[in-house]
Amino acid sequence: MDKREFLKSSSVLGLGSLLSFSALEKLIQSVEHKSSEELASDDEFWMQIRKGYKLKPDYINLENGYYCIQPEEILEAYIKHVRDVNLQGAYYMRTVQYENKKSITDKLAELAGCTSEELIITRNTTESLDMIIGGLNWQAGDEAVMAEQDYGAMLDMFAQVAKRYGVVNKTISLPMNPKTDEEIISLYEKAITPKTKLLMVCHMVNITGQILPVKRFATWLTKEEYR
Ligand SMILES: Cc1ncc(COP(=O)(O)O)c(C=O)c1O
Numbered sequence: 001m002d003k004r005e006f007l008k009s010s011s012v013l014g015l016g017s018l019l020s021f022s023a024l025e026k027l028i029q030s031v032e033h034k035s036s037e038e039l040a041s042d043d044e045f046w047m048q049i050r051k052g053y054k055l056k057p058d059y060i061n062l063e064n065g066y067y068c069i070q071p072e073e074i075l076e077a078y079i080k081h082v083r084d085v086n087l088q089g090a091y092y093m094r095t096v097q098y099e100n101k102k103s104i105t106d107k108l109a110e111l112a113g114c115t116s117e118e119l120i121i122t123r124n125t126t127e128s129l130d131m132i133i134g135g136l137n138w139q140a141g142d143e144a145v146m147a148e149q150d151y152g153a154m155l156d157m158f159a160q161v162a163k164r165y166g167v168v169n170k171t172i173s174l175p176m177n178p179k180t181d182e183e184i185i186s187l188y189e190k191a192i193t194p195k196t197k198l199l200m201v202c203h204m205v206n207i208t209g210q211i212l213p214v215k216r217f218a219t220w221l222t223k224e225e226y227r
Pocket of ligand 1: 066124127202204206
């Protein structure tokens, strides 16, 4: 099926029957044996996922940044939860919220493959990364390495720590068409010095969609000399 046709037909289909959590679980189990490549082109599967969303038929939304539309069932559960909290007020905040957060953290930790003590729930990526960038014990002269093509909110935070603590930001520029992964890795390698305290490498550049060899980075960074 042609992509445009698929998006059009799925937006019509999606308005009627919504996908429930249990149906979603069954759907995912039914495709577990498929490779990600096979699943990517499985129109039937994506039609079913599409059913969970209620979207305006006036246009085709291709942007998941800036505002991430929630599936209807999640939206309803979220609204119900806000109502419940609003009904209980401080009682909820001083008692129940801790048990609820603990049970969610436990489930997420299982999914992420870590312990619940190692997992912190934040509101988004910006908050998570800025917490790390802004939260290090920076000393004047410490260095941080990043790329010109990294996300603006993080670059702003690096600019702020430079101003506040005298951190030196070393900014590399990623080539659009690198011939090898090493070409990228060596750019970062050249920017690292004994004063480097933080290295930021994104998996996918949001401006171009370029995917960086993060697995290679992880192997390279475990080399003795960088410990
Ligand atoms: C590479 C990259 N990092 C961070 C973010 C920020 O994500 P969030 O809006 O969840 O804070 C985005 C958002 O598009 C992004 O593309």
